[in-house]
Amino acid sequence: MINIPDSYCLMVHLTLRCNMCCSYCIQNFDRNRQHYDIKEELTTQEWIDGINKFSGKLITLSGGEVTLRKDLPEIIQGIKNFSTIHLGTNLLINPKEYINKCKDQD
Numbered sequence: 001m002i003n004i005p006d007s008y009c010l011m012v013h014l015t016l017r018c019n020m021c022c023s024y025c026i027q028n029f030d031r032n033r034q035h036y037d038i039k040e041e042l043t044t045q046e047w048i049d050g051i052n053k054f055s056g057k058l059i060t061l062s063g064g065e066v067t068l069r070k071d072l073p074e075i076i077q078g079i080k081n082f083s084t085i086h087l088g089t090n091l092l093i094n095p096k097e098y099i100n101k102c103k104d105q106d
């Protein structure tokens with residue numbers, strides 16, 4: 001287990017997909033999208049297993065647009081070793097819907 005000190009956070013990019021094409025995006029999604037293959041993304045279990053190799057106070061789940069991962073609630077539920085989970089989202093989704101979805105899986 002790798003411990004992340006409290007003053008740091010673990011940030012993971014669950015997907016490079018995004019529903020926006022911001023010109024200032026540091027990841028150049030618009031340019032890369034044509035070459036992007038969703039099959040290259042890690043599976044739900046691969047993400048959960050990978051994240052659970054770390055422990056700490058804060059983890060940030062980001063992308064791309066993280067909510068494009070349909071399995072996001074499942075990944076959140078699978079995270080064991082972090083007390084706070086941040087979502088890096090552009091908020092084009094309804095955050096309350098996501099929270100309720102996660103609660104429904106309890």
Ligand code: SF4
Nearest residue numbers: 018020022025064090
């Ligand atoms: S990841 Fe953020 S900055 Fe990049 S295209 Fe999407 S919304 Fe824009």
